[in-house]
Amino acid sequence: MVNVSDRIDGRKAAELRPVSFSRGWLDHAEGSVLVEFGRTRVLVAASVTEGVPRWRRGSGLGWVTSEYEMLPRATNTRNDRESRKGRIGGRTHEISRLIGRSLRGVIDYKALGENTIVIDCDVLQADGGTRTASITGAYVALSDAVSWLRARHLLAGEPLIGSVSAISVGIVRGQPMLDLCYEEDSSADVDMNIVCSGTGDFIEVQGTAEGAPFDRDLLNQLLDLGQAGCAELTRMQAEALAEPVHR
Amino acid sequence: MVNVSDRIDGRKAAELRPVSFSRGWLDHAEGSVLVEFGRTRVLVAASVTEGVPRWRRGSGLGWVTSEYEMLPRATNTRNDRESRKGRIGGRTHEISRLIGRSLRGVIDYKALGENTIVIDCDVLQADGGTRTASITGAYVALSDAVSWLRARHLLAGEPLIGSVSAISVGIVRGQPMLDLCYEEDSSADVDMNIVCSGTGDFIEVQGTAEGAPFDRDLLNQLLDLGQAGCAELTRMQAEALAEPVHR
Amino acid sequence: MVNVSDRIDGRKAAELRPVSFSRGWLDHAEGSVLVEFGRTRVLVAASVTEGVPRWRRGSGLGWVTSEYEMLPRATNTRNDRESRKGRIGGRTHEISRLIGRSLRGVIDYKALGENTIVIDCDVLQADGGTRTASITGAYVALSDAVSWLRARHLLAGEPLIGSVSAISVGIVRGQPMLDLCYEEDSSADVDMNIVCSGTGDFIEVQGTAEGAPFDRDLLNQLLDLGQAGCAELTRMQAEALAEPVHR
Amino acid sequence: MVNVSDRIDGRKAAELRPVSFSRGWLDHAEGSVLVEFGRTRVLVAASVTEGVPRWRRGSGLGWVTSEYEMLPRATNTRNDRESRKGRIGGRTHEISRLIGRSLRGVIDYKALGENTIVIDCDVLQADGGTRTASITGAYVALSDAVSWLRARHLLAGEPLIGSVSAISVGIVRGQPMLDLCYEEDSSADVDMNIVCSGTGDFIEVQGTAEGAPFDRDLLNQLLDLGQAGCAELTRMQAEALAEPVHR
């Protein structure tokens, strides 16, 4: 179904951009990674604190949440800071919520105990796929934060019941493509984000027709591409996590 | 695939709740409808203004946008007003954006001319499916607003190139179900919203695993259910719009 | 003093618009009513919660408060949402406070016990007199909420020591008139709101010269008109409350 | 009707507190006055700017508006600043609007020409009656600002078509009283503010039952008291304005 194509960066339709994980990029955070999908660069920090939000106290359950934001000059032209505008935009809210939901799908809160892990995803440079890079990196940082807790015997069990990765897919000039860069993304007819567990099942599926509505057959092609891309990212995450942290 | 089931309100798995459209519910708005999906009740107003936002002026293109909000006592227990909190929550932002995207998929901006239509969806009572009821009602109100413009010869062509309807589907106690009420929704393992064009193609597909990740087969069952539900809503919208407006 | 007049809707100077109360309009709220004064339509919800704000705890006294807001397309042209603007306007604040004060005038807090009742008045459609319709409807919803508490034996006594109704009066083209619609209101020389107890005494009197200052004689005519209008509304409230709730 | 009384500061029921106007208290403002009603002390500044708000441009009409605020330690215990809270409270909004309305009642906008006058009323010390002291002082500052414009030949005519003064009245321990200090105000059964023109007519009448509703007879007594108090303030304003400004 997917063939050789002349994508703007020479990739094949089903090919990921170069992906890298620099674990331990921050000295203070319990888990951290600088994740890169091509020129997209996201700094992810996982912060552990003892205790949980008020509404969850005494439940014996932990909590994982996430915040996403872009630096003003991550993009081609500068965007005003949301802190200066005094309000967070809908897009930022939407992505923060997506990352949190994706991670919560692989967490056993009972095993985490009454600990909170906050995942901060700050986009230092954006070239498409910032939300999927964030989720994919967030799993790595989360995993390191859990190791940090484990090493200190602060867990009630094994809180990570699976892994998570995410990738964007889309229809560009009529053809399904994997891992869209900004230029492809902005001319795509359909834009879709797939979040999968390490076992290849879906955690989140989110597709939007930017132009004309799309049919079931195209949807199936996109799902195939996305599942394959996530599987490859799962392998890369496992490899990265097999190394010792470079602090 | 979908059989008789004992749903809490006696419906079959693939059955919609009673749906009604009260067009012309407001005297001032160019288009308006009180849409009901069971006990979910959304007041939709379509407001036409001449001109477009600054960044679009002189383009010859129109603009359609949407805002969604819930009254404080739409739900079982009262929620604080977002106007009092001084900030709009992530959920409100997310749904407002979804409605806008869904409608923009069937609009020909050139034919609309430099006119703006704002669609306000205010949830008067919530019992699950408020976003899908909003989208489904929004198409009806939008259609009436377009008729209002047409009657005044303010259009450059025919701006509505299709219809839009939306429905929620989900996996409840292991079984795929259509049009979840609040109680079903809050215990669902997978929660999905399907937005279709009148021709049965997808405008938006959004599914989330609330519990365990879901496989491709379950996803396919949900897509089948959702497409069938949207087709039924498309018929109901057409029927409602065939009547004269009751102001 | 008040004679036959050619008001824009054919009413006499001292005549109310058609008034209706649809009790139990909402399924979740402990008390609710859709109140209509002509084309003005306000959805009032009374929400009961156990307990009182922190500063009142342990006093044995209850609390009643109110919030008023207009839907964006309640009016002839669309108004921006206050939640989007990030701040509540002075008019909204002023009316919310007026409604709260008016109701607190007929509540025995000791008899209410440490319960809080929040009255939400959301204007679905505005055609003048939204604050007086809100107050008049709020008494009905409050009364139903108190019945709800009584039926559950959650009261320390009888908290309603009277009823409240409210009506607008004004001088239009030199003549005192009752219950101004929007068009009359916007051309009035004097604009006044009268809130009365069921016994015909004043709870709030608020009159403003929009044009030239007004003399004592005109004020007296307005007070006469307002007291008569409130008395009529008191009878209508009693009739409405004598019926069983239609949920 | 009003007799000798043992008020907490020894005044008679119908007696004003000592009132003083220090005109020209500020060096920069076009009009300014430090007005004192007993221990209540309000600094009023009238700022003239050429031009009017955008929505009024080209109309040939001027604009007058007002803002009221309290310093944090104007009161017995310190209040948080509204600038720090990031939002203006309902009371502040309500009073700002009242002052603006009261002044606009005596302005001929055409004669003012396209000039804007902003009246800032900042309460340096509060002991009841801050809104009535503000209005009464605001007229004096406004009058000086108009003189400033007149001296520079910037007016299209005579914009002040009357004077304005305001006073509070109330029922304290069953007796009508004039010009309530804080202690009286906080125990009053009825609290009323009267704004009159120099000719003794009403610009605004605003009365609230803090306890039991009040009847027509009491209302009449309060109106008598208030009209008499305003007449006295009108005389004092005229005297103050007859002096040269002490800058």
Add this chain to the structure above:
Amino acid sequence: MVNVSDRIDGRKAAELRPVSFSRGWLDHAEGSVLVEFGRTRVLVAASVTEGVPRWRRGSGLGWVTSEYEMLPRATNTRNDRESRKGRIGGRTHEISRLIGRSLRGVIDYKALGENTIVIDCDVLQADGGTRTASITGAYVALSDAVSWLRARHLLAGEPLIGSVSAISVGIVRGQPMLDLCYEEDSSADVDMNIVCSGTGDFIEVQGTAEGAPFDRDLLNQLLDLGQAGCAELTRMQAEALAEPVHR
């Protein structure tokens, strides 16, 4: 180094403007002073409350903090209120923090006990040097508030371990000058604020090149001027505090 000069108000280069302290200007505040440096006029209120912020409870230590703000018409042209803008500007924040730091340098928190003193500095009229007038006045108000606590035996010791005064210095038309008025300040090449203890040591030194960078020799001349000015203010503060308070 400093000679006779033709400053715009006839002062010598090393001469302060007339300085006055009106203690007890407010009736409610535990300490208050209207401080004047020429036409700059700041109302300072020191408010005592029992207890300390949550993060300091149980420490046995007190807390002193400060807030600075300008009335809208303190300046030559009117500035919008920060409460209306919904956000506090950087300059206001910066000065509030400076005042707090300066005072905390002379407080023994243990001797203060778990009491909080909030210092409000509200600029009624601005003509340069508002931050230094605020600090200099704040010490006087703080001192009175401490006396208030002492008289009520609420102190654990003697919390004031020194005095604080502050003055601005700058280079205007090439010459070092003391206590710049607004006109001098706005044309200064270097603008510096010096905060000294009563013993002549530095609490804060803050100098900025508005034009060309300045050398060490000029810096030394400014430090000499500033230390001398602060010494003079220290004497004036002591004189003012030696008098009984005029309430």
Add this chain to the structure above:
Amino acid sequence: MVNVSDRIDGRKAAELRPVSFSRGWLDHAEGSVLVEFGRTRVLVAASVTEGVPRWRRGSGLGWVTSEYEMLPRATNTRNDRESRKGRIGGRTHEISRLIGRSLRGVIDYKALGENTIVIDCDVLQADGGTRTASITGAYVALSDAVSWLRARHLLAGEPLIGSVSAISVGIVRGQPMLDLCYEEDSSADVDMNIVCSGTGDFIEVQGTAEGAPFDRDLLNQLLDLGQAGCAELTRMQAEALAEPVHR
């Protein structure tokens, strides 16, 4: 004056931490650098836009401004985002203003022409001295942005009339020290920031007694240290800028 010392990281009192500049760290920005002072790591982006703010249009002059912010996990424990809090803290404002002032000291606005350069300093990791690292890096990014403009012939002359560097100094355990890390900074008795031009003159001097006030002799030692540190940074900046940019 300054001798060998046992500082916590083994440095001498007058020794800088390792400093590095990674120019061209971002692909989109006209100038960018990742600047490191020991473990303190700041990403600086200089964004060029044609045109200037409204109040400066038509003047022929350019504009340079700056915004500073910390990522939530830059520090030892996580800080809430200012965008979420809906307001920018005083410290953030203060530092943003300091950076802007420092850079404006070496800019010839006429030569810049009507172009705006915004300098964003985002602290990725904080270990003391974030504001001085920001200023020192900002000069490098600004210099690259100016080169970008020069290469496109968009300048009216040579806008950089000097260079800027900044360093912190302080008194720790009685001894003056250069370039404090976080642990030293938090126990310092005096904390000072020195901003110098490349010619060794002062652009900003800002010193605060955290504990006891400090005398003139100590101040002089700190100024010596700071001037020497800035001179060393000036050399490093020149070296870094002599290299071609590594994009």
